[in-house]
Amino acid sequence: MKAEKDKVVSIVYELEVDDGENGKEFYERVDKSQPFAFLFGANNILPKLEEAIEGKAVGDTFEVFIDFENGYGDYEENKKVYVSKSAFKENGKKNLELLKVGKVVTMEDDKGNPMRGEILKIDYKGVLMDFNFPLAGYDLYFKGEVIDIRDAEQEEIDHGHVHGPGGHAH
Template identity: 45%
Template sequence: MNIGNQKVVSITYKLQEGNKSGEVVQEVDNKEPFVFLFGAQQVLPDFEMNLKDKAVGDLFEFGVQSDSAYGPVDENAIVNLPRTMFEADGKLGEIVKVGNFLPMKDQEGNPLQGLVLEIADEHVRMDFNHPMAGKDLFFSGEVLDVREATAEELEHGHAHGPGGHHH
């Protein structure tokens, strides 16, 4: 069976920054493979395009340019927030350190993560860009399994079971 719409796909992969010799950002092995519903807009479009029609046992290697991945760095997503937002009883929380990602919410209550860039007397400088914004990506891996999605998976828009979503 080949990868295509309404198929549940299980893969291993290695994600590297830039190209095949770039820094390894993430590795997913066959003990806990990445499982997703193809065509459900859960992964980057170029990622899906490069896996389409592959079958169990097929190996893959491909790059995704930054503009087709997480886009360029948006300078408007780098902001100074009042230091008092991060304080309790006049002291910064322990996790507020340069280089740490902090779980936060936007004005509509949607979760997002910000990277602490700087801690100043009056503000904390945060970067809300995706960590891979402005970076080309390189994926390599193997297709472990391809199966038909169940009616429930199609209705819910994601894979269930091992490696997938659990309700």
């Protein structure tokens, strides 16, 4: 079986990143104890990574360089914004667990879409948050192996993503 549209592909990999200033640095390892599974052809991974895996079989390896423009884009200073401290209230009280520098929280934009933001600073102006993707501005170097391929279930195809063992509830 080959990695192609409507197949669930499981991979292991090592990812190194390069910000253009400090050279390559180790970022992440996904190993066989918890492989990364995705629905091929459903736009669930970076297109260049999917291209590198396309047509591979179980046991095949891959290596791919993805520049920042084809990865997560450039780092944008305008995605660092102040948010009112009142946005961190639950039941009318400040949620002190959320208000910590370095904490990553999910917020919503004005259309209700989820946005991941990291708290950079808390001061009299409010909470300075960075809404850039963590790997924005980095070139990516993936090296990995395909460890499993299976036919996707119709429900996975309909939903556009992989379901874990025992199914998936929305």
